[in-house]
Amino acid sequence: xxxxxxxFILPQHMNPAAETKKWVISQNSNLRVNGSTNVNKFxxxxxxxxxxxxxxxxxxxxxxEIALSGSVSLKVLSFDCHNxxxxxxxxxxxxxxxxxxxxxxxxxxxxxxxxxxxxEPITGRVDIEIAGIRKRFDINYRISVDAQKNIHLLxxxxxxxxxxxxxxxxxxxxLIKTNDKLNVDFHLKMKNMx
Amino acid sequence: MKKILISGLIAGCILFIVSYGGLFLAxxxxxxxxxxxxxxxxxxxxxRDVLFYLHAFIISFALSWFWDRFKGLFKGALILRGFxxxxxxxxxxxxxxxxxxxxxxxxxxxMVVSWFLYGLVQAIIAGLVFAKxxx
Numbered sequence: 001x002x003x004x005x006x007x008f009i010l011p012q013h014m015n016p017a018a019e020t021k022k023w024v025i026s027q028n029s030n031l032r033v034n035g036s037t038n039v040n041k042f043x044x045x046x047x048x049x050x051x052x053x054x055x056x057x058x059x060x061x062x063x064x065e066i067a068l069s070g071s072v073s074l075k076v077l078s079f080d081c082h083n084x085x086x087x088x089x090x091x092x093x094x095x096x097x098x099x100x101x102x103x104x105x106x107x108x109x110x111x112x113x114x115x116x117x118x119x120e121p122i123t124g125r126v127d128i129e130i131a132g133i134r135k136r137f138d139i140n141y142r143i144s145v146d147a148q149k150n151i152h153l154l155x156x157x158x159x160x161x162x163x164x165x166x167x168x169x170x171x172x173x174x175l176i177k178t179n180d181k182l183n184v185d186f187h188l189k190m191k192n193m194x
Numbered sequence: 195m196k197k198i199l200i201s202g203l204i205a206g207c208i209l210f211i212v213s214y215g216g217l218f219l220a221x222x223x224x225x226x227x228x229x230x231x232x233x234x235x236x237x238x239x240x241x242r243d244v245l246f247y248l249h250a251f252i253i254s255f256a257l258s259w260f261w262d263r264f265k266g267l268f269k270g271a272l273i274l275r276g277f278x279x280x281x282x283x284x285x286x287x288x289x290x291x292x293x294x295x296x297x298x299x300x301x302x303x304x305m306v307v308s309w310f311l312y313g314l315v316q317a318i319i320a321g322l323v324f325a326k327x328x329x
Contacts, residue, residue, distance in 0.1 A: 037232060038221065038225065039221060039225035039226070039228045039229055039231075039232075040225065040226075040229045040232070042232075085232060085233045085234065086232055088234050089232055089233070089234055089238065092234060092238070093238075167239060167240070169232070169238035169239075170238060170239075170240055171231045171232065171233075171236045171237070171238055172217065172221075172228075172231060172236065172246065173214075173243045173246035173247055174240065174243060175214075175217050175218060175221050175228075176221060176228050176231050176232070
C-alpha cells in the first residue's frame with residue numbers, strides 16, 4: 001500500500017528506479033538554416049549559442065522512451081546570412097520585432113544513447129516555436145562523444161515557413177519567390193554532468 | 195479622349211504580356227541578375243502585387259495621353275516615330291528618375307540600367323502601337 005501511494009506522490013526524477021542524466025549545452029553549439037529562392041540559395045547561421053542551458057534525460061524502467069526536458073532559445077537577431085540584405089530579410093520574415101526568439105524544446109529520445117566515438121543514430125521529439133507558433137517534430141539525430149568527453153548531438157529537419165503561418169518572401173509580384181521548405185541543421189555540443 | 199483610352203488600353207494589354215512575360219523569362223533564364231532583388235527595399239509580403247501588375251496600364255494610359263498631346267512633333271515612318279517617342283520619354287522621364295533612385299537607394303548599377311532599358315523598351319512598344327492606331 002505504501003509503495004502504491006508513493007509511486008503517485010514521488011515525482012519521476014525522485015523515483016529510485018529512474019535513471020537521470022544532465023547534459024549542459026555549451027556555447028559552441030550552432031544552428032544553420034538552408035533555404036532557396038527561384039534565383040539563388042541561402043544559408044543563415046547562428047554560429048555561437050550564447051547561453052548555457054541544460055537538458056535532463058530521465059529514463060524510468062517502465063517507459064520505453066527517454067523523457068527529455070530542457071530547451072534552447074535562439075535570438076532571431078543572431079542569424080547571419082553572410083549578406084546583410086538577406087539577414088535583414090530573414091529577420092523580417094521571422095517577425096523578429098514581435099518574436100525576438102525562436103525556441104526548441106526537447107521532449108524525448110527513442111532510447112538512451114550509448115555515447116561512443118562512433119555516431120549513433122537516434123530519434124527524438126522536439127517542439128519548435130517560431131513566430132509564436134509551436135510545432136512538434138520527430139528528428140533524426142546522430143549522437144557521439146569525443147575524446148574530451150563532449151557530447152555532440154547533430155540533427156537535421158525540414159520545416160516549412162507555412163508550418164509556422166509565415167509567408168515566404170516574394171518580390172516583383174511573385175516573380176521572385178522563396179521556396180516554402182527550409183532545412184534546419186543544428187549541432188549541440190554538451191557536457192555530461194552526472 | 196476616346197482614342198486616348200482605346201489606344202492606352204490596347205498598348206496596356208500588349209505591354210502587360212511583353213513586360214511580365216519578359217520578366218518571367220528573364221528570371222527563368224538569367225536568375226543571377228535577380229539575386230539583388232532579395233532586398234528589404236522591395237515589398238515582400240505580396241500586398242502590392244496588384245499595383246505591380248497594374249503598372250503596364252498606368253504607363254500605357256500616361257503615354258497615350260502624352261502621344262495624343264505631342265504626336266505632331268514625331269514625324270516620319272511608323273517605326274521611326276515609335277522609336278523617337280520611346281527615346282524622348284526615356285530621356286525626359288526615366289533618366290532623371292533612375293539618377294535620383296541610384297543616388298538615394300541601396301541598389302546596383304545593373305539594376306538601374308536594367309530598369310532604364312525596361313522602361314525604354316516599354317515606351318518604344320507603346321510608341322509603335324500609338325503610331326499605328328492613333329497616327
